[in-house]
Amino acid sequence: MPENKYKAIVRELLELAGVDLNGKQPWDIQVHDDRVYKRAVTEAELGLGESYMAGWWDAGRVDEMIFRVARANLQAKVRRNLKIMMQLIGFQLLNMQSRRRAFLVGERHYDLGNDLFRKMLDKRMNYSCGYWKGARNLDEAQENKLKLICEKLYLKPGMKVLDIGCGWGAFGKYAAEKYGVEVTGITVSKEQVALGMVLCKDLPVEFRLLDYREMNEKFDRIVSVGMIEHVGYKNYREYFRVADRCLKDDGLFLLHTIGNPVSAKSTDAWTHKYIFPNGMLPSVAQLGKAFEGLFVMEDWHNFGADYDKTLMAWHANFKRSWDALRGNYDDMFYKMWEYFLLSSAGAFRARSNQLWQIVLSKKGMLGGYVSVR
Numbered sequence: 001m002p003e004n005k006y007k008a009i010v011r012e013l014l015e016l017a018g019v020d021l022n023g024k025q026p027w028d029i030q031v032h033d034d035r036v037y038k039r040a041v042t043e044a045e046l047g048l049g050e051s052y053m054a055g056w057w058d059a060g061r062v063d064e065m066i067f068r069v070a071r072a073n074l075q076a077k078v079r080r081n082l083k084i085m086m087q088l089i090g091f092q093l094l095n096m097q098s099r100r101r102a103f104l105v106g107e108r109h110y111d112l113g114n115d116l117f118r119k120m121l122d123k124r125m126n127y128s129c130g131y132w133k134g135a136r137n138l139d140e141a142q143e144n145k146l147k148l149i150c151e152k153l154y155l156k157p158g159m160k161v162l163d164i165g166c167g168w169g170a171f172g173k174y175a176a177e178k179y180g181v182e183v184t185g186i187t188v189s190k191e192q193v194a195l196g197m198v199l200c201k202d203l204p205v206e207f208r209l210l211d212y213r214e215m216n217e218k219f220d221r222i223v224s225v226g227m228i229e230h231v232g233y234k235n236y237r238e239y240f241r242v243a244d245r246c247l248k249d250d251g252l253f254l255l256h257t258i259g260n261p262v263s264a265k266s267t268d269a270w271t272h273k274y275i276f277p278n279g280m281l282p283s284v285a286q287l288g289k290a291f292e293g294l295f296v297m298e299d300w301h302n303f304g305a306d307y308d309k310t311l312m313a314w315h316a317n318f319k320r321s322w323d324a325l326r327g328n329y330d331d332m333f334y335k336m337w338e339y340f341l342l343s344s345a346g347a348f349r350a351r352s353n354q355l356w357q358i359v360l361s362k363k364g365m366l367g368g369y370v371s372v373r
Contacts, residue, residue, distance in 0.1 A: 027068055
């Protein structure tokens, strides 16, 4: 197919989303290399993302461009080449999140450098969606989120809490300080353990570098924030079985996760290659099937629109801190990370991605569970 045919296809698709080529609006795509057209048509998300990283195109507001593309569901109209299709089929056939591969995302993403995350995140280093109800800035939104989790779990002094995917200990530190609980956090990131131990010094917060499948202790409460996105659909049932065996019969389990409106078995090729290897977003149906017979769903809270604000705040921090960071990262990393943050913000703005907090109990709370908002 001649190159100009690819350009015609891209133009026609973008018109459906209200986006022009080389137009005057901040969300219009400015093309610097005509090779972008073929890559976008034949390789979809991978071609578009890699072309941006290579400088073949840009936009004044990438987040607004992605918002329009996602809202128009253009990705469903773009065909993929055979190589990418075979890769996605491989994701479905293989267990990409097996025990052997569990630490890969820690090494490739969370161990990128604590300097990056300290500059980008809030003062407590929450790497998940904030709760912006009544919040004026990122710090307040993340403080709100931590308080919301603790209140949904009805924490009391002396309780023992398991934090599956604990990050740098933001929840553990907050819960120990404010609610007097003991927290055991597990992660697959060496860098998170190292910094987390410093941040939580002199508090009853323990860090363990291990895969969730190795846990076999009883806790009063379990919390898991932004971790099940790395578990994979083949392992959802085992994930909830681990939570079941680690939770006391009268306990509560809060799961905080990005959600997919449809059931999928892989992530897009660009995100897998550059950001979260082997990650994928669960759907309502997949989660419900996975915990059926193990847990009672007490509460399901969707505040996905708040992730748009969170990601834009992260991007502002990242951009403002780039001069201090660039000694450890190259310009290609800057383009990659910027595209990750802005395209994610656009997807949440379009409501293509959701953010759920789900409260689960083993047998149902006697007298009923009172939802917290």
